[in-house]
Amino acid sequence: MSDFDSQIMQVLEGYKAAVLAKDVDAFIKLYDQDVRVFDAWGTWSYQGAAAWRQIVQQWFASLGEESVAVSMEDVHVTGAKDMAVISAMVTYAGISSTGERVRAMQNRLTWAMSRMGDSWGIVHEHTSAPIDFDDLKAILERN
């Protein structure tokens, strides 16, 4: 695996680990200070890591005893020098305190990342689910 690939992998693995541990600090470190987030839920856009941090904090706090296992499929990576773009299908699985998978939801994920020395920071995140034409509801399972 090239340096580039392994650095990108570090961000993906860092994201999964931070969500599973509900570790807000580790999570937000993956992002650039000026990140622009188009999140799947409720709000059009968040500007800056401080605004995004608040939402992540609320998300982790809302989980109670549960935790969330993130997995990614169909990961495409483009770029190399100073900028990279990742697109993927993400599954967020709710895990009970006894280790059971109690629910799961899928999203499309796009990350634009900028090189910061030897590592990469997310400068733009876009997550979503496709919208059903007929009832305008989000489709949250890929089946």
Add this chain to the structure above:
Amino acid sequence: MSDFDSQIMQVLEGYKAAVLAKDVDAFIKLYDQDVRVFDAWGTWSYQGAAAWRQIVQQWFASLGEESVAVSMEDVHVTGAKDMAVISAMVTYAGISSTGERVRAMQNRLTWAMSRMGDSWGIVHEHTSAPIDFDDLKAILERN
């Protein structure tokens, strides 16, 4: 305006012009052959310009006498050398044959673009609307 900025602007203006003219050829020329599209509507992912072309053709055909005026706000551009990422709020306004604005819908738009000589091709597109927590419906107006 730098060469970079004006080249990026060309893609934005090319997109608006192709949609307004319902010109499938001009539209699809903006995209890389291997483009991956996460479209707001119905389907999780389209792979390749040929698959995307079919959807665009259906979209334009479905408009009948109407046309669609695209406008973009809050456009952020990052990158420079071989890769650029654009994020923006897009309004798609339906215009009647007599020139009246009959409806409008908003989307978040992300484009990853690769340099192809003197121009740029879209290698990844992600459009979406945020999902309301309570009824799981897409929010299609930003107000």
